[in-house]
Amino acid sequence: MPSRTGGDNAYGHDGRRSPAMVSVDCPAKTNLTLEVGPSHAKWGGRHELDTIYCALDLTDTVTACEKPAGSGFSLDLAGEHLGDLASSSSDMRRNHAVLALFAMAEEAGREPDVALTIDKRIPVGAGLAGGSADAAATILALNALWELDWPLDRLRKVAATLGADMPFCVAGGYARGTGYGEVITPILPGSDEERALRDAGYAGAVLVGAYQAQLSTPEVYAAFDAVGAGEGDRNHLQQAAISLHPRSGRAVEEALAAGASHAFVSGSGPSVVAFTPTPAIRHDVLAAWERSKAVDRIIAAQAPAVPTVSVTVAR
Ligand SMILES: C[C@](O)(CO)[C@H](O)COP(=O)(O)OP(=O)(O)OC[C@H]1O[C@@H](n2ccc(N)nc2=O)[C@H](O)[C@@H]1O
Numbered sequence: 001m002p003s004r005t006g007g008d009n010a011y012g013h014d015g016r017r018s019p020a021m022v023s024v025d026c027p028a029k030t031n032l033t034l035e036v037g038p039s040h041a042k043w044g045g046r047h048e049l050d051t052i053y054c055a056l057d058l059t060d061t062v063t064a065c066e067k068p069a070g071s072g073f074s075l076d077l078a079g080e081h082l083g084d085l086a087s088s089s090s091d092m093r094r095n096h097a098v099l100a101l102f103a104m105a106e107e108a109g110r111e112p113d114v115a116l117t118i119d120k121r122i123p124v125g126a127g128l129a130g131g132s133a134d135a136a137a138t139i140l141a142l143n144a145l146w147e148l149d150w151p152l153d154r155l156r157k158v159a160a161t162l163g164a165d166m167p168f169c170v171a172g173g174y175a176r177g178t179g180y181g182e183v184i185t186p187i188l189p190g191s192d193e194e195r196a197l198r199d200a201g202y203a204g205a206v207l208v209g210a211y212q213a214q215l216s217t218p219e220v221y222a223a224f225d226a227v228g229a230g231e232g233d234r235n236h237l238q239q240a241a242i243s244l245h246p247r248s249g250r251a252v253e254e255a256l257a258a259g260a261s262h263a264f265v266s267g268s269g270p271s272v273v274a275f276t277p278t279p280a281i282r283h284d285v286l287a288a289w290e291r292s293k294a295v296d297r298i299i300a301a302q303a304p305a306v307p308t309v310s311v312t313v314a315r
């Protein structure tokens with residue numbers, strides 16, 4: 001579940017002040033397992049999935065503020081690594097955060113008069129669901145800004161109209177995803193399944209190996225249709241991603257050789273995630289990647305993580 005600061009009494013009932021600004025830190029995701037089945041026309045050609053999602057505390061921050069009635073939306077992007085979002089041809093109206101604003105406005109019967117800012121830290125086009133995290137953050141921010149107080153299920157329904165990963169990103173943590181990835185069964189803290197994931201080493205410190213290069217998710221699924229899953233791969237898209245971006249394969253091998261308890265291509269790639277159970281192993285994975293230049297950038301994170309919602313009330 002998303003956590004919330006600003007105090008339960010800050011807004012929401014008669015006599016209390018309304019939110020003026022809402023900021024949401026939304027985690028990136030990876031897939032601890034990703035089984036890919038056949039594609040279906042009814043899902044626009046998307047493939048059947050059975051996956052265990054895991055959120056990482058590598059976050060983007062989305063801030064939403066009310067604008068004057070009739071003034072429309074605005075979007076500001078900040079960050080050192082904006083990938084293809086930085087290009088002048090990048091259309092703001094196709095940004096996942098803006099699509100989420102439109103979807104929420106329609107569902108709530110409101111005008112999208114909102115100023116959005118995104119502080120981007122999640123690498124773009126990296127298999128880390130950065131765009132989905134921004135959309136999920138926007139949905140959570142508007143739920144608070146507009147004092148909708150919709151339950152998670154309703155927020156997830158809006159998210160599912162926008163993309164496969166988005167319903168997971170709304171609450172993060174660990175969860176099983178089925179359907180085309182949008183049917184979410186949470187794996188709750190303290191449950192047997194959660195303990196099993198932790199015992200298997202899927203918790204704690206991770207290193208994310210990131211790249212300047214992006215991979216297109218549809219192209220990776222198309223490559224999967226051609227090459228299939230690699231033998232023994234828990235991520236069925238790994239072989240396809242590596243066929244398009246061989247450096248990811250080298251980074252996985254080096255992390256495993258350096259002692260990572262798990263190392264794999266994240267989702268559709270090209271990023272690589274390595275679980276590092278001890279400081280010594282973490283040091284060795286870092287050293288291996290730095291020496292070989294198998295990745296362009298190394299980001300430290302923790303797993304799992306949940307979104308946080310911070311509300312500032314009007315003065
Ligand atoms: C690779 C993953 O990140 C793993 O969690 C997701 O499956 C992709 O999630 P996403 O980027 O939110 O995907 P969407 O935006 O819904 O779909 C983008 C494209 O990816 C492919 N796609 C996506 C999901 C899915 N179950 N099967 C697919 O084949 C389709 O070509 C689709 O047109």
Ligand SMILES: Nc1ncnc2c1ncn2[C@@H]1O[C@H](COP(=O)(O)OP(=O)(O)OP(=O)(O)O)[C@@H](O)[C@H]1O
Pocket residue numbers: 084085094095096097118123124125126127128129130131132134135165214215217267268269
């Ligand atoms: N807010 C956003 N952040 C990142 N990418 C965005 C955003 N809005 C639109 N996009 C577009 O979406 C494409 C995929 O970006 P994203 O970072 O979500 O990839 P990804 O992590 O590989 O996605 P996934 O793992 O969910 O398939 C990019 O080419 C980018 O232009």
